[in-house]
Amino acid sequence: MFIKSPLGTLKNLRLSNLFTHCLRIHTSKRNLYAGQLLLQQHATMTETQFGKLFDKIEELKPRFIERLAEAVAIPAVSGDESLRPMVVKKAEFYRAELERLGFQDIKMKELGLQPPPVENPELKLPPVVLARYGSDPAKKTVLLYGHYDVQPAALEDGWLSEPFKLVVDEEKQLMRARGVSDDTGPVQGWLNVVDAHRELGLELPVNLITCFEGMEESGSIGLDKLIADEADKYFKGVDTVCISDNYWLGTKKPVLTYGLRGCNYYQIIVEGPGADLHSGIFGGVIAEPMIDLVKVFGSLVDSQGRILIDGVNEMVAPVTEKEQGLYEKIDFTLDEMNAASGSETCLYNNKPDVLMHRWRFPSLSIHGLEGAFSSQGAKTVIPAKVVGKFSIRTVPDMESAKLDKLVIDHCNKVFQSLGSPNKCRTELIHDGNYWVSDPFNASFTAAAKATKAVYGVEPDFTREGGSIPITLTFETQLKTNVMLLPMGRGDDGAHSINEKLDLSNYFQGMKTMAAYLHYYAESETK
Ligand SMILES: C[C@H](N)C(=O)N[C@@H](Cc1c[nH]cn1)C(=O)O
Ligand SMILES: [Zn+2]
Ligand SMILES: [Zn+2]
Numbered sequence: 230m231f232i233k234s235p236l237g238t239l240k241n242l243r244l245s246n247l248f249t250h251c252l253r254i255h256t257s258k259r260n261l262y263a264g265q266l267l268l269q270q271h272a273t274m275t276e277t278q279f280g281k282l283f284d285k286i287e288e289l290k291p292r293f294i295e296r297l298a299e300a301v302a303i304p305a306v307s308g309d310e311s312l313r314p315m316v317v318k319k320a321e322f323y324r325a326e327l328e329r330l331g332f333q334d335i336k337m338k339e340l341g342l343q344p345p346p347v348e349n350p351e352l353k354l355p356p357v358v359l360a361r362y363g364s365d366p367a368k369k370t371v372l373l374y375g376h377y378d379v380q381p382a383a384l385e386d387g388w389l390s391e392p393f394k395l396v397v398d399e400e401k402q403l404m405r406a407r408g409v410s411d412d413t414g415p416v417q418g419w420l421n422v423v424d425a426h427r428e429l430g431l432e433l434p435v436n437l438i439t440c441f442e443g444m445e446e447s448g449s450i451g452l453d454k455l456i457a458d459e460a461d462k463y464f465k466g467v468d469t470v471c472i473s474d475n476y477w478l479g480t481k482k483p484v485l486t487y488g489l490r491g492c493n494y495y496q497i498i499v500e501g502p503g504a505d506l507h508s509g510i511f512g513g514v515i516a517e518p519m520i521d522l523v524k525v526f527g528s529l530v531d532s533q534g535r536i537l538i539d540g541v542n543e544m545v546a547p548v549t550e551k552e553q554g555l556y557e558k559i560d561f562t563l564d565e566m567n568a569a570s571g572s573e574t575c576l577y578n579n580k581p582d583v584l585m586h587r588w589r590f591p592s593l594s595i596h597g598l599e600g601a602f603s604s605q606g607a608k609t610v611i612p613a614k615v616v617g618k619f620s621i622r623t624v625p626d627m628e629s630a631k632l633d634k635l636v637i638d639h640c641n642k643v644f645q646s647l648g649s650p651n652k653c654r655t656e657l658i659h660d661g662n663y664w665v666s667d668p669f670n671a672s673f674t675a676a677a678k679a680t681k682a683v684y685g686v687e688p689d690f691t692r693e694g695g696s697i698p699i700t701l702t703f704e705t706q707l708k709t710n711v712m713l714l715p716m717g718r719g720d721d722g723a724h725s726i727n728e729k730l731d732l733s734n735y736f737q738g739m740k741t742m743a744a745y746l747h748y749y750a751e752s753e754t755k
Pocket of ligand 2: 411412
């Protein structure tokens with residue numbers, strides 16, 4: 230059955246669920262012989278209800294941009310120990326916002342000290358912000374997860390404007406600032422959805438629980454335990470978890486995401502000389518830590534992206550015939566890929582290979598190093614100690630502990646083969662599991678309807694090459710499903726310079742979030 234409405238074509242809607250409240254309103258009408266009539270009446274009502282909500286979101290645009298500007302102005306970089314007070318300040322910002330919006334039972338959950346490796350052994354982890362909006366047992370409960378920490382950013386990296394100051398580019402119709410897409414914009418989006426309901430005097434159709442953390446960009450350290458501890462307490466009765474912390478695959482087509490890669494992040498520490506040395510005096514005479522590190526780095530991966538560590542590729546689940554057919558149908562082009570990377574350096578020349586290597590094969594990236602000369606000019610120094618950083622994006626069926634052993638054994642073996650008198654050790658900094666789900670549950674169905682209602686198209690179902698370390702923990706500890714509803718686009722430049730969020734994605738994203746809550750409330754499963 231199809232109902233045509235200005236919000237889009239609503240397909241195969243079921244009387245028993247989506248129209249429950251409509252039936253209540255229309256019970257006085259005797260003329261139920263024509264299901265079509267009832268459906269038309271409901272279509273009008275849904276249209277009116279969404280119409281008002283969507284109009285309110287449009288009307289509140291200046292307020293919603295202002296709030297986002299306040300949030301992104303706090304440089305909450307979880308990976309920079311010196312900025313930890315700013316991460317805590319941003320948690321306080323959200324506590325105040327939640328209070329102002331009428332959330333209750335707000336808890337700033339402390340997670341204790343950050344475990345090693347860490348510079349300051351007294352460093353406290355930032356709090357997790359838990360809050361409730363409604364606790365009606367007749368309603369479903371949706372847990373909204375997001376993170377308020379961000380990646381580092383500095384003007385001198387090549388930003389067009391100060392990274393922690395929101396710039397609205399009217400010409401390009403976008404907002405620019407660190408975190409605007411990952412993940413401050415989407416977190417703000419959820420709060421704005423509640424704000425819009427309150428302004429309209431419209432009841433939220435579900436109970437909400439927020440779980441906003443401040444360590445996602447550093448591997449969600451400490452959050453697993455909190456979720457396990459609160460599974461039967463604060464999180465009791467959660468029906469589904471919705472995460473808005475990834476991006477569309479490309480720039481035009483909205484997507485829903487049912488898979489993530491995991492991430493194991495390592496460091497290799499090579500040290501020898503007692504201090505940095507003059508290369509004219511000591512060059513050729515002493516063993517240089519940087520030379521050893523480069524050799525170990527070079528043994529990890531080749532220039533075609535192939536991982537060279539024995540046993541790693543063998544853990545990857547084989548590609549099935551059924552799966553092979555999925556990739557060609559996805560709305561994505563190599564041109565979009567090149568535009569997003571700002572280059573033509575892609576290692577693959579066809580869509581299925583690009584998507585498979587992004588979603589379902591592991592990758593190894595070398596991120597950088599501490600301790601070495603990295604400025605302009607030509608300093609003739611031999612660094613005494615260097616710390617190399619690299620990570621592996623993991624996929625089914627890779628086992629995290631087994632991977633750690635393979636990686637550490639490999640680095641030790643390569644270093645030993647160099648015959649260097651320096652010292653070398655490799656350690657895990659943090660890890661997070663991959664996650665793959667069934668995209669046909671009630672939550673995904675509600676999100677697909679919401680996408681159709683807002684954008685007028687069916688979303689693509691995609692996997693994400695990035696990681697959200699806590700996703701699998703929600704699924705296993707709360708024994709419920711998780712759905713990923715991205716707000717931004719594939720070219721937003723998350724983790725890069727000039728991170729942006731298109732204005733249309735911010736506002737249409739909020740409408741999709743709002744519609745999702747209404748459609749999910751009306752779905753059959755409780
Ligand atoms: C997809 C998400 N917005 C994100 O950027 N996640 C980070 C999380 C992370 C950091 N270290 C390990 N995982 C990512 O994928 O890099
Ligand atoms: Zn994120
Ligand atoms: Zn991120």
